Amino acid sequence: MDEVRFSDSHLQDLTCLCEITKELASSFVLNECLAKAMSYLTDMKSMENGTVTIVNPITGKLEIEVAHGITDEAKKRGKYRIGEGITGRVVASGEPIIVPHISEEPLFLNRTRSRGEKVDPNRSFLCVPIKDGKQVIGALSVDRIYENGFGDQATKDLQFLTVLSSIIAQTVRRIQIVNEEKERLRTENLKLKRELSEKNRINDIIGNSSRMQDVFEMVHRVVDSNATVLLRGESGTGKTLVAKALHYNGKRKDRPFVSVNCSALPETLLESELFGHEKGAFTGAHERKIGRFEHAEGGTLFLDEIGEISHSVQIKLLGVVQERCFQRLGSTKSVTCDVRLVAATNRDLEKAVSSGAFREDLYYRLNVFPIYLPPLRKRRTDILLLAEFFLEKFARENDKSIKRISTSAIDLLIQYHWPGNVRELQNCIERAVLICDEDAIKGIHLPPTLQVSEPNKNGKPLSFATAVENFEKELIIDALKKNNGNQTKTAKYLDTSLRIINYKIHQYDIDAKKYKL
CATH class of the missing domain: 1.10.8.60 (Helicase, Ruva Protein; domain 3)
Known part of the structure; x- marks a missing residue:
């Protein structure tokens, strides 16, 4: 059998590929293993600025995943449309490109500005596509300075990078599959936990009706997000309980839950209560006061009766909702806040917006995720x-x-x-x-309002005879329950005869058997 001999350059390539493959195969964090791979290219192959660019599936643009020797600010600038610049053309065509002299190539955009103003005339740029099957998912590019001139070595380097790009593609796919499986298992685990907790049941909120099941489902959909929630419904329907459920069942449960009833305070006090004030901001402000937004930092701020706030407070609240920062009364310094907002109202906000009583822009900022309580x-x-x-x-x-x-x-x-x-x-x-x-x-x-609230079918109050019948029927049913449906014992319990009890049971069409255990 003939002996196979490898040149020094071939051995160097194999050693480099071996080290990179071991690194890529042992990691589950894509940017970390790719960063180490680009470092090997610099140390072992003198390939500088090793960059892996991946197509963002959401924006459709090429974005830098890792880039060796390039600052984070430069990475952010390195975004391209498919077909734009050298990298964009490689992804669009699926074919590698070599630029012998970067300084002379007008298509080379140098958006990262990592090579300075004057580029070495011997610096070349090599870029190969990263393919997952037939689909191009990104590009691998490097700089290489050829001191002895551009020649066969560039072709060999391109072949080496093409092999490496296929290994990177397999790594990207493997890590994507692992991450997708982790996310699926996490979602499935959360779903099972919620199913085990009585089909979307939320502690402290009682209800099995279909309307309340809809409420529970909506709460679970938004509980772990940072979206602003607007609770709509009549007074007394449980908006405060739902606001607490959104907080204590979510990721902010270990942080403060702060509640403010906006209708309970006059305009001047409400503004101070929400945003705080500096010493001397107004008469009576003898010391600095921290507002509810700062007290709720990292947690949830519940603004009850949001429809009652004045226009001036609406304007300031709009700024907080948009920018997540505010100023205390009497201060020019902005205070940033990380607060999840939950608002509630029993007013018809759409009508209030139409009449000019409530700002339209604030309404749309608050109405991100409305939940209607029946x-x-x-x-x-x-x-x-x-x-x-x-x-x-x-x-x-x-x-x-x-x-x-x-x-x-x-x-x-x-x-x-x-x-x-x-x-x-x-x-x-x-x-x-x-x-x-x-x-x-x-x-x-029960209160008198319940006794007379429901008249008979003719719209008139119950007659004396009907009221007496209802009372007798209630007494007999109650006695039957206590005596397990035994009519003899029931008659004795009510201190009357068995004949009268039998007569009344038949008169009121009571089924005594229902009360037997």
Whole structure:
């Protein structure tokens, strides 16, 4: 067998490729391994300014991934359209290009300005495409000074770079696949965690209705982003709870959650409360005060009743939303802030914009990701769920052994239109718990507004006879529940005869079997 001999240059090429291949194969961070590869080119092959340029899939432009010996500022300048300059032409054509003398080539743009004003006349530029299969994904380029003139060595160098570019392409593809798989697993892991936590359920927010499931889904979509959220809905629908859920379930949960009720403060105080003031900024400002934006640094600032702020505060707030910086009252120094904004309102902001009461530009800045909270009357399936939650809470707080809500009371709760929404329901149950001395909340324990809020079908209040019937029916059902549907025990419990109980059960069409355990 004939012996194969390699020249010194061939051995040098093989050694360089071997070292670069080991570096590329052992890394999962693309720019780090490519930077080391470009360093090897300089040290072992005298190839300067080794640069890997990759096509940005979003912008479609060529951007420098790594460049040896070039500053970060120069890298930012090194952006090209496909077909622009030497590098752009290589990517567009998929063919390598050699520029024998950079100083004489008008197509050489030198955007990085890394070679200075006067370029060595012996400096050449070699650029080869990086191909993933048939697709060109970028380019590999180097500078080389040929002291003995441009000749066969340049062709050999181009062949070497072409081999290296194919190794780089495989590395780029491998790392992309690994990163895509990591992202898929991360997303899948988050999805599984959320599914395990009761199908998008958020702590402290009660609701199984389809409308609330939509709210939970919207919250989960935006919880980890920095996007400004605008919570829309009537008063008492739970906007504050959702704002807290956005904070405490997101990546800022370990930072402050700061809340400001914009309608509770006059204009002058609100501006000072939000942005702070310097000593002597106005009468009574005896010392510097840090505003809520600074208190919320790194966390979330919740601006409740945002629709009530004045025009002057709107203008200043617009500047903060746009630039993420502001000035304290009485100061000319700008303060930058990293704050996630969540705003809430029960006003019709579109109407306020039309009438000129609310700035249109601020409206669009705040309305990046709106979440609409449904009124309680539009989620009636949640009423009993919420009522039982409040019953358990207030019974525990007041040390009472109230176990349930009677059927008649449930009917009144379900039929009521709840203009005050969840807040009104909470107050209603708290009142009922305080005045109830039995083990069940009955209709008589509910506020008078619920007793007369729903007239009969003719629009008239309930008659005395009907009210008595409802009360009797409630008593009998309650007694049947306590006695497991046993009518004899029920009659004894109510201190009446079995015959009367049987008669009333049939009269009110009560199914006693339903209450047997």
